[in-house]
């Protein structure tokens with residue numbers, strides 16, 4: 241079986257990561273492309289070998305009307321994810337949406353409902369779960385290598401030259417650093433902790449927006465407590481150029497990930513027991529492989545719509561907590 245997939249959006253993550261990753265996945269086929277500009281869609285389709293007979297679209301309706309299209313990958317600004325996912329679901333297409341899944345809890349809930357009603361898959365794009373080193377690390381944690389989980393800390397930051405990006409504006413995004421990288425920090429924490437530590441029971445945050453004084457967070461520091469009593473914290477920022485970091489602490493040991501929270505599947509992982517060797521593989525290919533397998537095997541994607549929604553709920557809580 242081949243799953244024909246459309247790319248919605250021709251920007252940085254679609255061009256640099258998702259379309260090249262899609263080409264590596266057996267059974268996945270880039271079929272068509274949506275851009276606001278037909279010529280840009282055509283150039284993207286050519287660049288990435290889209291194979292539909294009329295692959296370039298500048299209207300979502302015509303793209304979705306194609307009976308040979310099976311699924312969409314949504315790689316547009318955050319405020320468009322919900323409407324595009326709901327339209328795709330109503331047209332019977334499976335959805336892999338970039339993170340964060342939506343700009344509000346209500347929109348995220350509407351996405352989950354629309355995909356459930358249509359009987360299509362909804363997956364959220366948290367590629368760090370397919371980092372080969374992270375997967376080895378998780379297997380160690382699940383096997384008890386660090387004992388009982390006590391605390392996890394993640395940090396991912398980048399430095400922007402100005403506030404011109406759509407993430408800085410409230411009409412196109414609800415969060416800036418939290419949307420760009422904080423949502424990944426949070427997903428990493430939930431992936432490692434929820435199965436053993438239970439759900440998040442409390443959250444507190446500090447947010448600053450003092451360099452450009454816009455509506456959305458520039459730096460956010462968020463702390464969490466889980467049902468087991470274990471704790472976690474993450475820091476994200478658009479003001480700091482530095483390597484990313486993830487730290488896992490348990491009753492019997494620790495794991496430190498140096499610069500593994502990136503797009504590239506690389507970095508270094510050290511444990512209390514020595515360095516963890518892993519192959520550098522494309523994490524976006526892993527994400528798309530799981531999406532395609534979920535469609536073929538009639539199972540949930542590894543990061544499904546409900547998990548994407550839970551992440552959105554906690555991002556919203558982080559802002560509310562800082563404003564309280």
Ligand SMILES: NC(=O)c1ccc[n+]([C@@H]2O[C@H](COP(=O)([O-])OP(=O)(O)OC[C@H]3O[C@@H](n4cnc5c(N)ncnc54)[C@H](OP(=O)(O)O)[C@@H]3O)[C@@H](O)[C@H]2O)c1
Pocket residue numbers: 248249250251252253254274275276277280281314315316317318320338339340365366367406419420503
């Ligand atoms: N998982 C990851 O590692 C990762 C990394 C980066 C981004 N993302 C997510 O992917 C999504 C896209 O991010 P990006 O960095 O690729 O953004 P980007 O470079 O700005 O690209 C977004 C694309 O969406 C299309 N678009 C449609 N309406 C738009 C509008 N009103 N304003 C701007 N662009 C519009 C544009 O394509 P046309 O001009 O062709 O219409 C644009 O190139 C976001 O949700 C982001 O959070 C995920």
